[in-house]
Amino acid sequence: xxxxxxxxxxxxxxxxxxxxxxxxxxxxxxxxxxxxxxxCVVLLxxxxxxxxxxxxxxxxxxxxxxxxxxxxxxxxxxxPHLSSALILRAVAATRAIWPDVPPLGMVTFVDAGxxxxxxxPGRCYRRAGFxxxxxxxxxxxxxxxxxAAMPPPDDAIGSTPPMFREGRMSxxxxxQRDGLLLAIDPGYTQSAWIEYDAGRPTAFDIAPxxxxxxxxxxxxAHRLAIESVASYGMAVGxxxxxxxxWAGRFIQQWVAAGRDESTIRRVYRREVKLHLCGSMRAKDPxxxxxxxxxxxPGKEKAIGLxxxxxxxxxxxxxxxxxxxxxxxxTETAAA
Numbered sequence: 310x311x312x313x314x315x316x317x318x319x320x321x322x323x324x325x326x327x328x329x330x331x332x333x334x335x336x337x338x339x340x341x342x343x344x345x346x347x348x349c350v351v352l353l354x355x356x357x358x359x360x361x362x363x364x365x366x367x368x369x370x371x372x373x374x375x376x377x378x379x380x381x382x383x384x385x386x387x388x389p390h391l392s393s394a395l396i397l398r399a400v401a402a403t404r405a406i407w408p409d410v411p412p413l414g415m416v417t418f419v420d421a422g423x424x425x426x427x428x429x430p431g432r433c434y435r436r437a438g439f440x441x442x443x444x445x446x447x448x449x450x451x452x453x454x455x456x457a458a459m460p461p462p463d464d465a466i467g468s469t470p471p472m473f474r475e476g477r478m479s480x481x482x483x484x485q486r487d488g489l490l491l492a493i494d495p496g497y498t499q500s501a502w503i504e505y506d507a508g509r510p511t512a513f514d515i516a517p518x519x520x521x522x523x524x525x526x527x528x529x530a531h532r533l534a535i536e537s538v539a540s541y542g543m544a545v546g547x548x549x550x551x552x553x554x555w556a557g558r559f560i561q562q563w564v565a566a567g568r569d570e571s572t573i574r575r576v577y578r579r580e581v582k583l584h585l586c587g588s589m590r591a592k593d594p595x596x597x598x599x600x601x602x603x604x605x606p607g608k609e610k611a612i613g614l615x616x617x618x619x620x621x622x623x624x625x626x627x628x629x630x631x632x633x634x635x636x637x638x639t640e641t642a643a644a
Contacts, residue, residue, distance in 0.1 A: 312398075313398055313401070313402065313463050313464065313465060313466060314354055314355075314359075314390060314394075314395060314398050315352035315353070315354065315361065315395070315398055315399055315402050315465045315466065316352065316353055316354065316355055316465060316466045316467050317350075317351070317352065317402070317406075317465040317466065317467050318351040318352060318353040318360075319351055319511065320343065320344035320349060320351055320362075320511065320512050322351065322353060322618070323615045323618060323622070323623075324353060324357040324615075324616075325343065325351070325353050325357065325360050326339075326343065327357075328353075328357070328358075328359070328360040328385040328387065329343035329360060329383065329385070330343075331385060331387075332360075332383055332384075332385045333420060333423040334382075334383070334420070343362075343383065344362055344364065344382070344383075344512070345364055345366070345382065345527070348364070348365040348366075348529045349362055349363060349364050349365070349382075350362070350363040350402065350403050350406050350407070350465075352399055352402055352465055354388055354390070354395075355466075356388065358386075358387045358388040359385065359386045359387065359388040359390065359395055360383060360384070360385045361381065361383065361384050361395065361396075361399040362381070362382045362383040362384075363379050363380070363381055363382075363399070363403045363415070364379070364380045364381075364382045365379055365380070365407065365411075365529075366380065366527065367527070367529065369567075372446075373416075373418075373445050373446070373451070374443065374445075374451075375413050375416045375442075375451070375453065376413075377411050377412070377413055378411050378413035378414055378415060378416045378453070379403060379407075379410075379411060379414065379415040379416070380415070380416055380417065380418075381396075381399070381415060381416070381417040382417075384396065384399075384417070386433075391433075392433035392436075392437075393433045393434075393436035393437040394437075396433060396434060396437035396439075397437050397438070397460050398460075398463065400415060400437075400454065400459050400460055401459075401460040401461060401462055401463035402462075402463060402464065402465035403415070404459060404460075404461070404462035404463075405462035405463055405464045405465065406465075408462065410456045410459065411456075412456070413453070413455075414453060414454050414455040414456045414458070414459065415439075415453070415454045415459070416442075416451060416452065416453045416454075417431075417434060417439065417451075417452050418445055418449040418450065418451055418452075419431040419434070419449060419450040419452065420449050420450075421450060430450050431450055431452050434452045434454075435452070437454070438454055438458045438459075439452035439453060439454045440452065440453055440454075489504055489505070489506045489511070489528075489529055489530040489531055489532070490504070490505045490506065490530055490531075490532045490533075490534060490635055490638065490639060491503075491504055491505075491524075491525065491528050491530035491532070491533050491534070492505055492533075492534040492535070492576075492631045492632070492634040492635035492638065493521070493533070493534070493535045493536065493556075493559055493631060493634070494536050494627050494628075494630035494631040494634060495518075495535060495536060495552050495555050495556040495559060496518070496552055496555070496627065497518075497548040497549075497551035497552045497555065498517065498518060498551075499515055499516060499517050499518060499521075500515070500516065500518055500521050500555065500559075500627075501513070501514075501515045501626070501627035501628045501630060501631040502514060502515075502516065502521060502524060502628075502631055503624075503628060503631040503632050503635055504528065504530055505632070505635035505636075505639065508639070509620050510620065510621065510624065510632060510635070513623070513624060513628045513631065513632070514628070515625075515626060515627055515628060518555050518558075521559065522558065522559070522562050525559060525562045525563055525566065526562060526565075526566050531568075531572060532572045532573075532574065532638075533559075533560070533563050533568070533572060533573045533574065534573075534574045534575075534576050534634050534635060534637075534638035534639075535556055535559060535560065535573070535574075535575060535576065535634070536556075536575075536576050536577070536578065536581075536630065536631075536634050537556060537575040537576065537577055538552065538553050538556070539577045539578070539579065560573060574638045574642070576634045576637055576638050580637055580641070581596060581630075581633045581634060581637045582595075582596065584636075584637045584640065584641060585599040585600065585633060585636065585637065586599050593629070593630070596629070596630075596633050597629050600621070600629065600632055600633060600636065601621070603636065604619065604620050604621055612624075
């Protein structure tokens, strides 16, 4: 019988936010998401007193010496369990989700100046089998666990629902399916984006346009859907033209990252209205209601509460429009 302690979570789990906010590498305290864009495994204990994140950034997008390795980007333990035991079980849970272990295994970086003073920084990682293999350019301790030293795969508790499968079962299988979709609702200064997989949102945010360029470069998505502007014979302001410029820049960034133009889908607002609401007269509240119906019925099931979040929990403002683009692009492509 498994002695697994971790439950599978997701990158915007509200129960994990206090732990994420308490971690020393947290960039935006209070942000509903605490994981970088791209493939990830997020684990949380039953009492929400320990948090683990394994990220798998693409090798070409990282600058440290262990490009291609899994990276433990967050580990916070406030539970009674030994940290070394939690680390080993987290590695086992990661292996169960991603069977293809990269040749460089897993790495993590420790800032000795922001952890409790010890004779040997990263002690819990050392006890779990990680070895100190050098330093990053910024002076962080680098620890590595090679594949041969990893524990066997062990499923995290609750690891079957597809809405929590944030990443690749393997690099090969990801390329053999349509996979993750990045959908964007562009604006003239900031834009809403959402990563959408297996019919569910897995990550989303509203970001300044310059920051979204980085998201597009780093995402593990295989397809891009972006809302495009159409002419209806009416005068428009400078903001609309600036939005068109940014939409073009987002598409350019997608292609510059080595992706084929055939993976891009331009979606017009009229398509969204007709697909989701069946009428060109539909307004934003009608589109939002249609999306809630798809994941409901009712807000209680579709959105839920902090203690029992639904698949649309945390979606706000223009992210609803990005979700509408994602749903329309996915469902009309399958039609």
